[in-house]
Amino acid sequence: MPNTRGTTPRPHRALLFAQLSNSVGDGAFYVTSALYFALVVGLSAPQIGAGLAVAWGIGSLAGVPLGHLADRRGPRGTSVLLALATSGAVASFLLIRAFVPFLIAATVYAAAQSGLAAARQALLAGLVEPAARVGMLARIQATLNAGLAVGAALGGLALHAGTRGAYLAVFALDALGFLVCALVLRTLPPLPGTGTAADGAARFDVLRDRPYALLTLLNALLLLRLPLLSLALPLWIVERTAAPGWTVSALFVLNTGAVMLFQVRAARSVTGLPEATRAVGRSSLVMLASCAVFAVTAAGFGPWPTVAVLVLGAILQVIAEMRHSVGSWQIGLGLAPADRIGQYQGFYGTGVPFARTLGPLLVTTLLIGGGAAGWLVLGGIFLVAGLATGPAVRWAERSRAGAPVPGAGEPAEAH
Template identity: 60%
Template sequence: MHAITSRFVPPSGAPRVLATAQLAGSLGDGAFLVCSALFFIRVVGMSPSQIGLGLTIAWAVGSFAGVPLGALADRRGPRGTAIMLALATAGSVAAFLTVRAFVPFILVACLYASFQSGLGAARQALLAGLVEPGRRTEARAFMQSTANAGLAIGAALGGLALQLDSEGAYLAVFTVDAVAFLITGAVLTRLPAVPPAPPAEGGEPKLAVLRDRPYAVLTLINTVMLLYMPMLGLVMPLWVVERTDAPRWLVSAMLVINTVCVVLFQVRVARGVTGLPSATRFVRLAGLIMLACCTVFALSAYGSSAWPAALILLAGIVLQVAGEMFLASGAWEISFGLAPARQQGQYQGFFGMGIPLARMLGPILLTTLIMGWGAPGWLVLGVIFLAAGFAMTPAVRWAERTRPASALETTAPGPQPAPGTQRLLTAGPRHR
């Protein structure tokens, strides 16, 4: 029993409270993201292209909003800022209840994306302030595992609204999501306050991360690796249906496998990261695994019948989720370990920009590459993943050289703590 609880239950204290808050928000988001597009199409009367344009604009705005909102968490304290942003997110979701035209949709979506990005940065700063460096990656893994479980359960709830297909059902889902973020804010009040960062030294810019070129390169490399998100959510369904003989229901099965594997194994994988050297090794391994994954997906087009193609695709999704978990574990350690201790909020907000950027740029890039070029496109994508994975090592070394030792916190591993969706297709956030 001890071994089981240590794998699935976060350690008591801050990690468990943060994971509980993550669970509440992801439950609501899972239901919201499944239903939102159909609500705006069937009830509001918007076109799919309008929704796509609006979400692209919203996540472009949100990706940049995370940095100043993260800096606000540094200056004012991450707990209060995270609570405020959770409540603001609840308000923006509630505002969707009144949206009945394209322009208001864009405005509310921009607020929603900005508050979500800021909440992610503030939550990361809160984790950094309450969990010792050697345990942060594992605590972050518990949060990710919990988030995936919440998204899956929420998506199932959203499926009920899809089945009813009525305005009342969709509005009920939006209300549930708003209440979920109110609960998130309430749960965060159980955490102790983290003191604000000391005032900036004379001449230091307020948003120092914008001048940190090594950290910008790290963020860029991570963004390239995050192309697996639109690959899984957008390209794979198109590939399975249009380029293989596999049954269409396999798309859903692949998403379920991905989610279940993250819930079951992300924490175990993350425990292998004990500092920056192991983190860069994990990212390199992720690049190799993603190359193998893309190669297997390319082979699926040559299956002679449904079941051989299905087996090849299932092998590919197992490799994909393994690469995803190794990447996440390494990237979390790198993002925390190379951020100045008193500027975690703005640095986490900047590193988190990779998620919306990958979601914005990935669809056009990957559909052109994979659906346009076919199997050779998969091989090109695999080489891109490989190159990015191996580029992380010299980038981390460069970043380490540019930082005074006093500005960073040790990432030496602490003692082991006591026991204590589908991947969604819309442009919603992947919880950080």
């Protein structure tokens, strides 16, 4: 796609603005949703936890068929419809006051979010030339973090107010954000559907691609880092260290700020599958080092030495996060057949709901139950998954060179 130096093409700007518009609302939603469902909707903590787990479990399964829909019908129209569906699901939370309607709305929300992520990846692949995709994804990730930070601040104001109206305003903001996202995506150039198969089996081609399925599993294990910052570290800091409570907020600001400032720079060195494989492998080594540093804080240092060690561990963690992200993006897109990007990204993206639903249970069991040894076990999981990614990528490349992947339109090397 041609571009003049120093300017950003309009479709790129639209993709960035669409991401910003819904991430601000999401940031506010994330910090207030649990209390909203408890205090305003009137649900118990077990109902909220079980409902969201079931919703995301079902929603993650929707990624493949909805991604397949984006391939066949065109990613722009599918993205717009799914953004509208997400907006409607969030808006419905404003009216819900019982568990069953909550479960239905949460399931629609999770399914629409999973499908929207896949459709937007297919849309990006159709609008951005292959060499620029990882860089564009890095800019989108930086924009996402900026939006989440602004939204979290707005959500904090709602928590401080503590009123029903403040919570309702947050959910209305999130619904409006996805509506704006849909309108912005609607301005992008239409892309024709690329899927050619009409039978029902075609939408599950990715499930028969064993190398890609293995890479999806390995990526899901590496994404177990997601509940660390939001759940495991706060519990660890409070229960196992002498660090003050405000350290939790400081580490969150450090992480989001670093991603906003350095994610694009981290993406510049990843231009193909070999670089992506090295990035993921090295990120797992850094993640192991981060876990080892966090484990040291159980030694019983004073408050300030503990804060210093936690900051060092958080710096290593965010470095690993940025390197894993850019490598994962390149692998997920680079090995997806050109006419099945939505379907493949829908499957590859199941790692996120896996990490967010099962990850908290696994991580808290390891860390809070196992202490310092649990950190080392978790670091070992990251290391094994990261180092296994290289052989899995080479297996995927060989399978594409030796025989067509089901539904593949061209070899992976062409992407």
